[in-house]
Amino acid sequence: MSHSLASPAKPLASASRTSSVGDVVFAAIAKAAGVFVLLLLGAIIVSLFIGGWPTFRAFGMGFLFNADWDPVQNVFGGAVPIYGTLVTAVLAIVMAVPLAFGIAFYLTELAPSWFRRPVGTAIELLAAVPSIIYGMWGFFMIVPFMAEWVQPPLIDALSDIPVVGALFKGPPFGTGIFTASLILAVMILPFIAATMRDVFQTVPAVYKESAYGLGCTTWEVMRSIVIPYTRVSVVGGIMLGLGRALGETMAVTFVIGNTNRLSTSLFGPGNTIASIVALEFPESQAGSLKLSSLLALGFILFVISFIVLAISRTLLRPGAK
């Protein structure tokens, strides 16, 4: 760990000895800090797993598929929040990705160069807005809008059609899975857009120029050169957004309707793991099965985020193709 170059001058020799002590100490501190971070994450996972263990033992794998959350009977199944977490996150991705792609395309290929920085910054600022603000904005602005203008006509028009109708049934609360997904989409939009823009910029100019030289339109260059070149990283960026959508708490809690029933309707209420933990953790008694079930859900959320992040990292790693 000490520096390898021998100090030629005599006066420096003694300094070198004391400084090698300094080097060892400094390196040890740096290493300790690294190990601390490892232990910290380990402790988080272990504390969630130990806390959730009674639930895993009591219900086994059935916990993942049981939609019953009944505090009176002391029966807990994680299916509703797990389903809510996955569905809201996936719907959010479905809504955000086309927009993010458009923004990234605009920022890398279409916008006049003086315009790129301010627009890019503005989009990035969207990512900086705290999630509680999204929740509040969603509750006071989007929810009434949905309840008044979007849901009633859709429910009236579609709910009597078989199969499809099931997706739009129920009273127009304005809250629910679809509204939560919409807010999540706005929140993850800047993340995905920024990642896409950054990876689009890694495409060597010479590739694009040769395609333009052949007479390709901008869209053809995008479709045939940029997207194939960056495909893997783009998916990585989308996964990064997915990871964020999965764990979002405050914005979702405000608008999802906080209900532990499985609902087929997109306008129906639901819960996500993060929102059920935020709501029900404070009242769950130490040692109770309910507390254990919430911690088990926390553990499951961590595992899901962990997997999504691991995939995203592998795909975004420089040189991954």
Add this chain to the structure above:
Amino acid sequence: MSATTSEGEMAGPKRDPQVADMLSRRRQRSNWIVKALCILATTIGLAFLALILVTLFWLGFGGLQWTVFTEATKPPGSHGGLINAIVGSLIQTAIGTAVGTPIGIMVGVYLAEYSLGTRLGNAVRFVSDVLLSAPSILIGLFIYQVLVNPFDGFSGIAGGLALAVIVIPIVVRTTEDMLRLIPVALREAAVALGAPKWKSIVLVCLRAALDGIATGVLLAVARIAGETAPLLFTSLGNLNWSLSLAQPMSSLPVTIYQYAGSAFEDWVQLAWVGALLITLGVLALNIVARVLLRPRA
């Protein structure tokens, strides 16, 4: 790829000019459609930001009185302010930053300077990335389990420490990235002067990377200043003026959460004021961070 130019003239050998013309027009048309859609997408993105800001100003600005900064939160109907929440947020953010930054910098130093190619280094880097995007509510749960429940109950210090866990990976990431940007020549110069490695890191590399690291710290501050979920189970909230770190402590995001969900008009109004303040603060920090970073980029 057809060899037609954008003007639609025939450039390739022996092609039916009419077909080529039609093809070209179709290609141009899809190009225009995609361009228009992209501009629309960008407009929608910007519109969301504008909509949020306009809402905040519209609903928050009217309640922005001077008593917001002089009075503590009060029961509904008594015209309270937010000073305890503002100060509570400042204190917990300060603790989070003060505890998280040095650890984060040391981890970043370890990753950039000591860990190259080692297994431990890769593990730490991966774990730090996991922490960076770990759901913040789980960090709150963790601190509740290890600090709040076994010890003395909800406290400002527990809130601050939960925020520190969020600060660490942000600072790790920027520190490592910035240290890697330091030119080798600079390190060599330091070593040639006989400086030990740790001195060259602290006095040369970290100093050279200071702007970048400061940016990272600012972004971390901006992030934790708006965090609600990790504080719910750690500092709980406090209706009164309290500076004791051992007691439950108020914070702007938690107060906004409580007030926004309430049905009292004056509380909702204060929630909008709080929302306006925190958003402006966080956005300002972000803009400052970007300005700081600009000369390097």
Add this chain to the structure above:
Amino acid sequence: MKTLSLALVAMLAAAGPVAAQQITGAGATFPAPVYAKWGEAAKAAVGIELNYQAIGSGGGQNQIFNRTVDFGASDAPVDGAKLAEQKLLQFPAVMGAVVPIVNIPGVELNKLKLTGEILAEIYAGKITKWNDAKITAINAGLALPALAIAPVYRADGSGTTFVFTSYLSAANAEWKAGVGAAASVKWPAGNGAKGNDGIAATVKQVKGAIGYVENAYATQNKLISTQLKNKAGHFVEPTLAAFSSAAASGDWTKAQNYAVDLIDTAGATSWPIVSATFILLPKDPKDAARSAAVMKFFDWAYTNGGKIASDLEYIALPKPVQDAVRASWKSEIKG
């Protein structure tokens, strides 16, 4: 780094106002408005500053079991065995009423008539439109739209829910068998909201919504409450007189740990959903001074808080009950 933040805190402390004796409580949102007003008045009168966090009764019970707060508050009484196990003293603070609130275009304050039976069927998802025959049958003269009913319930563990579901169980056997009465139940229909506040806010926003809140939340927010049919068969409006009539019929002498039953009492003018709300205080306090401050606070509230309570349409405890609680403090709390 800690010294840095401590220095910062010290700096801020020097600038801020002087802190009084502070006590932290958490729990029921049901009495939160009256605790907040009491807290404000008691700070001026006896120098005790109450930090009451309305996190729900379930949360209040749990936090005092964990001793993370000085006292817990719950509308759902804790049973005797649990109290003994957790070494807690339970005593009532004040009484209040739960009222249904609705948001139906064209329906004004206390005009809509409902029964426990109908409420149970609405919350069971069996009655889904406001112009359902069962509702219109008892509301002649009221134009009810063909609007979908959106039931709103408490998503967090709540004493208000306990009181409300106790009433539904008393009114409807099917509810009693299928869902039951508890601080959180498995709701067959509707959307969840957090706290009495959250229900009030959601009902305010959603057309066709119905919810249940402590009366103060309805009056302070000018929400549309309804009439209810009481045990004697009369439709009554939610007024302080109707609440007091129900409260007066409670038999405290039979109640274990003060857990008096005020649901669906017999009086001709009684409001059917009335409840006491309780405080949970450790018998072996970690910090005796803080527990003493809690008792001092409620002692002050019993003696001087009646006016504040009735202004918010809560009902103060009868004098004999107050005295019995004071005696319990003396005999049961170490300190």
